[in-house]
Amino acid sequence: MSIFSENIRFLRDQKKISQAKISADLTITRERYAKYEDGRSEPPIEILLRISKYHKVSIDLLVSIDIRKYPLDDIVKLPGNKIILPVVVDSNGDNFIEIVPQKASMGYLNGYSDPEYMESLQKMQLPFLKNGKFRAFLADGDSMPPFADQSIIIGEYVERPEDLKAKKEYIFVTTEGITYKTLVKRNSRTITVAADNMFYEPYDILLKDVVEIWRYVRGILPQDYKPHYLPDEESLKNLVDDAKRSISNLESRLLSMKTK
Numbered sequence: 001m002s003i004f005s006e007n008i009r010f011l012r013d014q015k016k017i018s019q020a021k022i023s024a025d026l027t028i029t030r031e032r033y034a035k036y037e038d039g040r041s042e043p044p045i046e047i048l049l050r051i052s053k054y055h056k057v058s059i060d061l062l063v064s065i066d067i068r069k070y071p072l073d074d075i076v077k078l079p080g081n082k083i084i085l086p087v088v089v090d091s092n093g094d095n096f097i098e099i100v101p102q103k104a105s106m107g108y109l110n111g112y113s114d115p116e117y118m119e120s121l122q123k124m125q126l127p128f129l130k131n132g133k134f135r136a137f138l139a140d141g142d143s144m145p146p147f148a149d150q151s152i153i154i155g156e157y158v159e160r161p162e163d164l165k166a167k168k169e170y171i172f173v174t175t176e177g178i179t180y181k182t183l184v185k186r187n188s189r190t191i192t193v194a195a196d197n198m199f200y201e202p203y204d205i206l207l208k209d210v211v212e213i214w215r216y217v218r219g220i221l222p223q224d225y226k227p228h229y230l231p232d233e234e235s236l237k238n239l240v241d242d243a244k245r246s247i248s249n250l251e252s253r254l255l256s257m258k259t260k
Helices: 003-015 018-024 030-038 043-056 060-065 071-077 100-112 115-120 233-259
Strands: 097-101 120-124 136-138 154-156 169-174 177-185 190-192 203-206 208-218
Touching: 003 018, 003 030, 003 043, 003 060, 018 030, 043 060, 097 100, 115 120, 136 208, 154 169, 169 190
Parallel strands: 097 136
Antiparallel strands: 097 120, 136 154, 154 208, 169 177, 169 208, 177 190, 190 203
């Protein structure tokens, strides 16, 4: 049997209804529906859409995720049925925080909804982070400036883009990877983000490319880390202006030398 057939059998059992009842509701024959549950036949897209709407579970979950492993009420209530794994706790009921290495970002993109993958990640606990779902991301090299190599960046799960706030820092998991950025603004189809380095221009990320969003809550720096202090914005602006004046003066001198 396929994941899909197992899922629709499970969903029907949860509703405590017969095959005759659900097939009548879907306006198909009971024999046809039974083939879908037994895995002897695959439904066409129009029937697949009816089944999805009937159970209020998205098609991608019906055909790709074993939904028996998740609390059904949580799946139905989340926007777009997006899976957020159940909070993992120890024997005392304290939350675990999974640590995602930057080098494993592509594996995370492929396995963030796979319980076995998530269970394979290292975990830690922080007693002051209990209410909410938290995840940690390990910076590799200069992958998440201004955090140094081997810093741990902890975020709290954000369910909806509507909950984003300008000038706040977030960890964005997109189809391209994992990045730490400050939100500039939220648009209808994109979000505008910026790096802490002011030499880089803000840029847009398509909302459809966003897989997960985590609001930055804590950062853990590596041992022997020595902060690199940058000048304040006004001092940096003065440095840039001085450099521009120097370049302008140099260009003027070169031009005068050519005209002699």
